[in-house]
Amino acid sequence: MSDPRNMSAAPQATAPPLSEPSAWHDISCVVNGHEVDAQVESRLLLSDFLRHRLALTGTHVGCEQGSCGACTVLIDRVPVRSCLMLAVQCDGRDVVTVEGLAAGDDLHPVQESFRAHHGLQCGFCTPGFLMTLAALADDAEPCDEERMLDEIGGHLCRCTGYLGIREAARCALGIAAGPDGCDHTGVRHE
Amino acid sequence: MSEPRPTGYVGAALPRLEDERLLRGGGRYIDDLDLPGAVDAAFLRSTQAHARITSIDASRARELPGVVAVYTGADIAGRMDPLVNTEELRIPPGLEAELKPLVRVQPMPLLADDEVNYVGQPVAMVLAESRYLAEDALELIEVDYELLPAVLDPEEALTADAPRVLLDAEDNVGLRVRHGVGDVEAAFAAAEVVVSETFTSHRYVPSPIEPRGLAARVDPFDDQLTVWSNTQTPHRMRDHLAPALGRSPDTVRVISVDVGGGFGQKGILVVEEILIPFAATDLGRPVRWMEDRNENLVAGSHAREQVHHIDLAADADGRLLAVRDRIVANLGSRNMVGLVVPYNSLAHLCGPYVVPNVDIDVTGAITNTMFTSPYRGAGRPEAVFAMERAMERLAARMGIDPADLRERNLIRPEQMPYRTGMLDRRGLPQEFDSGDYPAMFERARVALDLPALRERQEALLAEGRHLGVGMAMCLEMTGLGPFEGATISVRTSGRIQVATGAPSQGQGHATTFAQIAADAIGVPIDVIDLVGGDTATIPYGVGTIASRALVTAGNAIHQAGGLLRRRILEAAATVFDTTADELGLVDGVIVRHATDAAMGLRELLLALALTPGGADSDGLVETSYFQPPNYATASSLHAVVVEVHTATGRVDLRDYVVVHEAGRLVNPTVAHGQVIGGTVQGIGGALLEHFQYDAAGQPATSTFMDYMLPTPEIVPDIRIEEISLPSPTNALGVKGLGEGGAIGPPAAIANAVEDALRPYGVVVRSCPLTPSAIRHLLRGAAIDQEEVTA
Numbered sequence: 001m002s003d004p005r006n007m008s009a010a011p012q013a014t015a016p017p018l019s020e021p022s023a024w025h026d027i028s029c030v031v032n033g034h035e036v037d038a039q040v041e042s043r044l045l046l047s048d049f050l051r052h053r054l055a056l057t058g059t060h061v062g063c064e065q066g067s068c069g070a071c072t073v074l075i076d077r078v079p080v081r082s083c084l085m086l087a088v089q090c091d092g093r094d095v096v097t098v099e100g101l102a103a104g105d106d107l108h109p110v111q112e113s114f115r116a117h118h119g120l121q122c123g124f125c126t127p128g129f130l131m132t133l134a135a136l137a138d139d140a141e142p143c144d145e146e147r148m149l150d151e152i153g154g155h156l157c158r159c160t161g162y163l164g165i166r167e168a169a170r171c172a173l174g175i176a177a178g179p180d181g182c183d184h185t186g187v188r189h190e
Numbered sequence: 191m192s193e194p195r196p197t198g199y200v201g202a203a204l205p206r207l208e209d210e211r212l213l214r215g216g217g218r219y220i221d222d223l224d225l226p227g228a229v230d231a232a233f234l235r236s237t238q239a240h241a242r243i244t245s246i247d248a249s250r251a252r253e254l255p256g257v258v259a260v261y262t263g264a265d266i267a268g269r270m271d272p273l274v275n276t277e278e279l280r281i282p283p284g285l286e287a288e289l290k291p292l293v294r295v296q297p298m299p300l301l302a303d304d305e306v307n308y309v310g311q312p313v314a315m316v317l318a319e320s321r322y323l324a325e326d327a328l329e330l331i332e333v334d335y336e337l338l339p340a341v342l343d344p345e346e347a348l349t350a351d352a353p354r355v356l357l358d359a360e361d362n363v364g365l366r367v368r369h370g371v372g373d374v375e376a377a378f379a380a381a382e383v384v385v386s387e388t389f390t391s392h393r394y395v396p397s398p399i400e401p402r403g404l405a406a407r408v409d410p411f412d413d414q415l416t417v418w419s420n421t422q423t424p425h426r427m428r429d430h431l432a433p434a435l436g437r438s439p440d441t442v443r444v445i446s447v448d449v450g451g452g453f454g455q456k457g458i459l460v461v462e463e464i465l466i467p468f469a470a471t472d473l474g475r476p477v478r479w480m481e482d483r484n485e486n487l488v489a490g491s492h493a494r495e496q497v498h499h500i501d502l503a504a505d506a507d508g509r510l511l512a513v514r515d516r517i518v519a520n521l522g523s524r525n526m527v528g529l530v531v532p533y534n535s536l537a538h539l540c541g542p543y544v545v546p547n548v549d550i551d552v553t554g555a556i557t558n559t560m561f562t563s564p565y566r567g568a569g570r571p572e573a574v575f576a577m578e579r580a581m582e583r584l585a586a587r588m589g590i591d592p593a594d595l596r597e598r599n600l601i602r603p604e605q606m607p608y609r610t611g612m613l614d615r616r617g618l619p620q621e622f623d624s625g626d627y628p629a630m631f632e633r634a635r636v637a638l639d640l641p642a643l644r645e646r647q648e649a650l651l652a653e654g655r656h657l658g659v660g661m662a663m664c665l666e667m668t669g670l671g672p673f674e675g676a677t678i679s680v681r682t683s684g685r686i687q688v689a690t691g692a693p694s695q696g697q698g699h700a701t702t703f704a705q706i707a708a709d710a711i712g713v714p715i716d717v718i719d720l721v722g723g724d725t726a727t728i729p730y731g732v733g734t735i736a737s738r739a740l741v742t743a744g745n746a747i748h749q750a751g752g753l754l755r756r757r758i759l760e761a762a763a764t765v766f767d768t769t770a771d772e773l774g775l776v777d778g779v780i781v782r783h784a785t786d787a788a789m790g791l792r793e794l795l796l797a798l799a800l801t802p803g804g805a806d807s808d809g810l811v812e813t814s815y816f817q818p819p820n821y822a823t824a825s826s827l828h829a830v831v832v833e834v835h836t837a838t839g840r841v842d843l844r845d846y847v848v849v850h851e852a853g854r855l856v857n858p859t860v861a862h863g864q865v866i867g868g869t870v871q872g873i874g875g876a877l878l879e880h881f882q883y884d885a886a887g888q889p890a891t892s893t894f895m896d897y898m899l900p901t902p903e904i905v906p907d908i909r910i911e912e913i914s915l916p917s918p919t920n921a922l923g924v925k926g927l928g929e930g931g932a933i934g935p936p937a938a939i940a941n942a943v944e945d946a947l948r949p950y951g952v953v954v955r956s957c958p959l960t961p962s963a964i965r966h967l968l969r970g971a972a973i974d975q976e977e978v979t980a
Contacts, residue, residue: 160870
């Protein structure tokens with residue numbers, strides 16, 4: 001059955017609250033490959049713009065202090081904390097969120113690797129890790145364990161204890177596995 | 191009728207069914223909920239640890255464009271009662287009769303009226319058209335405080351001349367309970383060796399990456415109050431909200447959404463959870479509140495802070511004769527959750543050891559700090575830290591290898607089920623259902639290659655490097671009652687809905703509960719949809735706390751699934767005009783034996799409506815409640831190798847083995863994810879995390895840059911050695927395992943650090959073992975040695 005909606009249409013920004021006192025800016029940016037025009041208040045965080053005005057709620061806000069990494073998105077292909085950036089700073093920039101990672105039915109290799117290696121539990125920090133690792137996967141320079149750890153070192157996960165995430169990252173980035181192969185836990189059953 | 195055919199989902203390490211949605215950014219967390227017309231809430235919180243509020247002026251805030259309302263304590267006075275967590279404060283009859291515990295009820299005002307008792311206490315609530323505007327308005331509320339003396343240290347709070355935390359209280363006691371067995375005085379008098387020490391567990395914040403939040407809406411058409419929340423206990427929330435707001439519980443629906451981690455912090459009711467639905471009711475508009483990180487760290491419940499003055503008595507062979515412990519727990523500004531945490535500490539203190547004489551006295555002190563509540567482990571990590579540190583000291587005193595000392599004292603497998611002679615948290619005789627503790631030590635010795643490790647330790651020491659080995663053994667009585675239920679139904683589409691009161695905060699219920707249901711019913715796993723924690727789908731529930739969901743909800747699903755299978759076959763029998771014995775249900779298809787006749791579940795539903803007498807009652811639905819007859823006791827042994835760099839104070843984890851026993855595993859991948867995740871939280875507490883106040887009660891660690899969580903690069907490759915002893919307490923043979931991992935690490939790591947620093951003779955009495963803490967220990971040791979030489 002065909003979907004009557006125009007699925008290729010750009011996300012439409014909802015109107016800002018009328019009572020917001022700060023100055024207004026008209027911005028144009030590309031979000032997940034779509035042109036977006038919006039009027040934003042000067043103090044609006046990029047994270048709030050994406051989540052509450054574009055309804056792209058896959059970007060999560062964990063601290064608004066720049067320390068947890070959950071809100072990471074790509075700006076011009078560079079991982080950036082969207083809670084530390086203003087929406088107006090995105091004028092003319094290219095933004096990719098977790099919703100833009102998969103190609104239709106096919107998950108991005110980093111997403112696939114997280115699924116294969118139990119790299120997520122509650123899923124709240126996951127989009128941030130995925131964005132940082134997706135940028136790393138797209139980087140032409142080969143990545144080793146040290147660089148991978150350095151990059152994901154800016155992300156906090158409270159559920160997994162990181163072992164599944166590290167293994168997912170290694171497999172997605174082609175970093176040689178440890179002696180346990182891809183079984184990150186080395187669990188031995190009786 | 192034969193038992194449901196095992197289709198073999200239970201026990202399989204299936205990838206999680208919920209993952210793809212979450213990986214695509216398709217999670218539905220509380221802050222993702224866009225309610226048309228909603229207003230955003232923000233809270234003004236006390237800036238003082240203890241003060242009298244002499245005036246609040248919210249008039250400028252109320253006049254700010256975009257502000258819808260500002261409530262202060264005066265505005266809600268007489269409209270709602272202060273918060274009392276009645277369920278948690280209840281004393282089980284067995285404990286009441288035997289121990290006569292003191293449990294003070296110290297109601298929490300929804301908004302402070304004339305007195306604030308900790309920094310972060312809600313003072314006013316602003317509702318505005320956006321969160322930005324609400325936070326603007328907070329700045330415009332003027333509060334005048336008359337400062338009062340604050341007391342922060344729990345032992346200081348219990349002294350006679352301590353300032354009162356609550357002005358009108360007679361003292362700073364929140365609760366008191368004492369329990370024991372045997373004759374402790376006589377045992378100490380007869381002992382060959384006595385060890386007396388003080389060990390302290392510090393203050394933690396559970397710190398889920400998603401803070402707390404909820405949204406509420408009263409439907410103007412049918413007056414139904416719907417609350418979406420990231421609570422771990424939706425039914426308790428409904429049952430509290432209804433009377434608090436003067437409503438019938440029939441008109442309140444609480445829905446758990448996707449939750450970004452809970453760890454206990456989202457498991458108890460807090461004032462914000464009453465104020466938001468209240469505002470939605472009062473204003474006639476949907477209201478949303480999302481806690482920010484600063485609020486979560488400062489004013490989301492804290493945990494763990496306990497002081498243990500512990501004495502061990504042993505005979506000449508190192509066999510324990512008696513344990514005496516005087517525990518002071520810091521409850522924070524009020525006794526919010528009663529015996530839950532302190533009694534867990536008491537009941538788990540002696541752990542896997544045979545201890546004939548026990549005397550444990552617990553006092554809960556109130557202080558001008560954020561209140562404490564259960565956090566992953568809930569009293570057990572504190573007890574294990576005290577007991578396993580004391581065992582280490584005993585071993586050092588007697589010159590026995592710590593592992594040998596522990597093994598000498600273990601409850602043997604042939605003693606199972608083992609009664610300790612104490613009362614459990616329900617007030618019934620404490621009984622461990624199953625376990626093989628000596629086998630765990632054997633596994634740990636082999637996994638670490640302990641003899642070789644000891645040689646390596648000596649060799650490295652000669653090079654000036656400090657390697658240490660530490661172990662900690664812990665038990666966890668899991669599967670807390672009184673019940674959990676499941677309603678399983680064949681839906682119009684032919685898909686199957688499993689509804690239970692226990693929501694998931696990341697534990698993978700959508701997979702593990704579906705595995706249980708699919709096996710019990712006889713259907714493929716992909717036709718099952720799990721609803722965890724929607725009060726409209728099942729009338730009663732408790733929630734996902736206390737390592738209980740798998741045991742209680744899991745077995746309820748197993749029972750209800752079996753009933754539904756029988757119901758389906760009996761209903762199909764009327765359609766086929768035969769008996770249920772002639773039918774089978776295989777992979778979701780009803781087949782008539784020895785014929786080609788077959789029918790799907792959707793076809794059955796349609797046929798039933800057309801078959802006289804077909805469904806005979808309420809269709810293809812079954813509900814079952816499981817009431818665990820006893821706790822299912824899981825166990826784990828943490829064995830860790832550290833290297834301590836004495837020049838910098840840095841502690842590196844070189845190896846980490848968890849020997850783990852939690853009954854039958856429904857999904858080993860999910861189970862080990864829980865164990866590893868818990869272990870890393872414990873590592874965080876051992877090395878990094880510490881919520882601190884300054885002398886005036888001002889929080890000093892209110893960001894993740896000060897309250898430091900473990901990061902990806904510090905975690906060692908944890909190895910799990912799994913032992914499985916199915917629990918006889920339930921049909922599935924499962925035990926709870928959500929909390930277990932977090933219990934052992936602080937004790938194991940502290941033991942290892944002390945072992946590494948044995949040449950200096952340091953005694954580790956608390957965590958976190960940060961570089962400065964290690965340097966402090968070493969400096970103290972140097973001074974001690976000077977004194978000895980002098």
